[in-house]
Amino acid sequence: MTTEERGRGRIAALVAAVAAAAVALAVGVLPHLPGPASPLGLPWPVWVVAFAASEILVVHVQLRRDSHSFSLTDLVFVAGLYLITPAALVAAQVTGVGLALVLHRRQRGLKLAFNLAQYALSGCLATTVFAVLSQGTALSGDWDWVAALAAVAVSTTTVGLCIFGVMRLSDSTLRVRELPRLLALSLPFSLAVAAVGLLAAQTSAQNPASLGLLALPSALLIVAYRASTKAREQQNNLRLLHEVTSLLYESRDAPTALTDFLTAVRGAFRAGAAELVLFGEEDAASTLSRSADGDRPVALLLQDNTDEVDRLVGWATETGVLTTRTGAVKGAEIDRYATRRGLKDAMMSVLRTEGRVQGLLLVTDRHGDVGTFAASDLTLLETFARHVATSLDRGRLEHDLRRVVELQEELRHAAMHDPLTELPNRTLFLDRTQHALHLAGRNGLWPAVLYIDLDGFKPVNDTYGHQAGDLLLKVFAERLHTCLRSADTAARLGGDEFAVLLHGPIDQEGAETALERIRGQLDLPVDLGGGRTATVNASIGATFAGPDTDIDTLIRRADLAMYTAKRSGRGRSVFYDPALEESQASPA
Secondary structure, three states: OOHHHHHHHHHHHHHHHHHHHHHHHHHHOHHHOOOOOOOOOOOHHHHHHHHHHHHHOEEEEEEOOEEEEEEOHHHHHHHHHHHOOHHHHHHHHHHHHHHHHHHHOOOOHHHHHHHHHHHHHHHHHHHHHHHHHHOOOOOOOHHHHHHHHHHHHHHHHHHHHHHHHHHHHHOOOOOOOHHHHHHHHHHHHHHHHHHHHHHHHHHHHHOHHHHHHHHHHHHHHHHHHHHHHHHHHHHHHHHHHHHHHHHHHHOOOHHHHHHHHHHHHHHHOOEEEEEEEEOOOOOOOEEEEEEEOOOOOEEEEEEOOOHHHHHHHHHHHHHOOOEEEOOOOOOOHHHHHHHHHOOOOEEEEEEEEOOEEEEEEEEEEEOOOOOOOOHHHHHHHHHHHHHHHHHHHHOHHHHHHHHHHHHHHHHHHHHHEOOOOOOEOHHHHHHHHHHHHHHHHHHOOOOEEEEEEEEOHHHHHHHHOHHHHHHHHHHHHHHHHHOOOOOOEEEEEEOOEEEEEEOOOOOHHHHHHHHHHHHHHHOOOEEEEOOEEEOOEEEEEEEEOOOOOOHHHHHHHHHHHHHHHHHOOOOOEEEOOOHHHHOOOOOO
């Protein structure tokens, strides 16, 4: 079991314990608590709607790798302490909040279960504390107000402890000293909202019609508070944006700029991974840069297969939704992508300037088992993506990226080609042969392989020197390449050994035609300079692929046929036959 799985198991156990405690209080205590003296005659569904609406109006507070949202449910809850029975109040709170979480925030699974359990437990504890302290009396004195505020304090503290417990299980580095900070952020807000709820309860008890007078200043106060927190969030985002995007300009090289940028983006969204895929111009390869928890950052890694990214960009271009997250748009490709990758959640933003799609910025796996990316994160992600696209389109980064990609292309070509002849080397030949076999397994167009060993090369090398031998190999390699079909592959395996992949469909007649062309090139003398010429021959083994052959078997059969040709007098061509296995002897 992985560390992540163990962490989720511990969180699930905590959720189960919280839920069990809530059920025990709901069954054993709430039915016996006294109800309000003069309940307001509002239908129970109205309370459900009120709790749902209050949960939509939230204020987010960040703590380390996770965040907590403070809602206005305390306002409705405190009013309900005086106007509805305890059991009905807790049931309305859990139902209304649950509807808001499912329909508005689109929460599912463990996060939803956690939130419902902690709301149920805090509601049961708060109603119990209020009943004990107020003894069920109507709102008649200061002590009743104290009882209500104490109930809210108990509720907020319970929620804070549950939140802190989950964050502690998700992040073992979180210290206990962070708990007072969390409570210090939540308690004042909750008590202030509760005071408004007390005022609403008192007003409704004396004159229900006067609630309308309270609605306007309360709404203005809430809007002002949300505007203040929004302004502070925007200020922080601007500062963060400046710090992160400046990395694209201040780093000394493109790889460092991109890895620093993605690491900062990952930290900004408290995400497990951030990826940037950049599309190459014209026929240039795409590149991947990535920063992820527990892995070394990678920058500008060449990508041969970009099907996943192409699907994401294709969907975004077709729908016009260039920036989105999982759960935001029904049937979105980002949801299918997250499912295929086993991701908890993900966000994406297409990099596009002046009608050209330059790439894709992906942020995945929000930290914390009960944390998910929010709609507010999309605006910041889109801004990051716009800055990257602008940097690519106008800045120094575009030139640096082109230079890095060109260098990587050169290095990849060097790693896959023979430095002397420029033909594909053994690695690339085997890769192309393997690909041809996989393709033939689907379409039945089986290829053939020729294994070539030059006869007479060593005497030329020994007589005229290595420089002449190298020239001979280069000339033969060029002639071998030019006498084949464009779809076929000629490769140098090492020394004076070469190989040819003849793409299917190919039969014996087609293979013999290829052998004749190769023999025709071998008959031509090679000018070694200084009036010297040389002619070499070759022993060639040929074999055909089929449903019963893998790449190792195919190469071994071609090699066996070549050695059979060499033992038979050199300068010959032999097609593989199962009988060769029985007569195999040590090489000549």
